[in-house]
Amino acid sequence: MKKLRLSDLQEKKNGHILQDVLPGAYLSSGGLSFAKRGERSHTNDGPDGRDYHVHGDCEAFVIMQGTGTMEINGEHIAVTTGDIIIVEPGEDHHLHSSEDDPIVTIWCHAGPNRHKNQQHEETV
Incomplete structure (x- = not known):
């Protein structure tokens, strides 16, 4: 895990704003999340209902409002x-x-391709 502040980010003219800390050419998935008071994310959503949540790539969380713990x-x-x-x-x-x-976060993943909504339509 890495922890930094928004003020630590370098100004970007091209690419995504997190490219120095989140590997991948494009932001490829993500969202905005409004947590409930005292909520713990990803509880019991692992295989067979286990309390385990991992990814094969990096994920970024930007704390937009609130406090808590990761x-x-x-x-x-x-x-x-x-x-x-x-x-x-x-x-x-x-x-x-x-x-x-309560916490409000932006979460995202980056990868080699743009989000499906931003890709060119294939012509047939």
């Missing part, structure tokens, strides 16, 4: 507005939202 392989790291967390391949990860100031 659980990485059982260790809890405090996060707050403006933090960027890069989860490495194979790291079991869960985001915990605080009761007092």
Whole structure:
């Protein structure tokens, strides 16, 4: 896991804003998430209902609002507005939202291809 702040990012004219810390030419999937108070993400969604959540690529979480902790392989790291967390391949990860100031995050993955909505249509 890597933790940095939005202010640590270098200005970009081309490519995606996280290209220095999130491998891949294009942002390829992601979303905006509004966590409930005290919510823990990805609980019991592993194989056979186990409490385990990993990816084969990196995933970025940008904390847009709120506070909480990012659980990485059982260790809890405090996060707050403006933090960027890069989860490495194979790291079991869960985001915990605080009761007092629930978390709003942007999460994303990057890869060699653009999101399917941004790809050119194949002509037949």
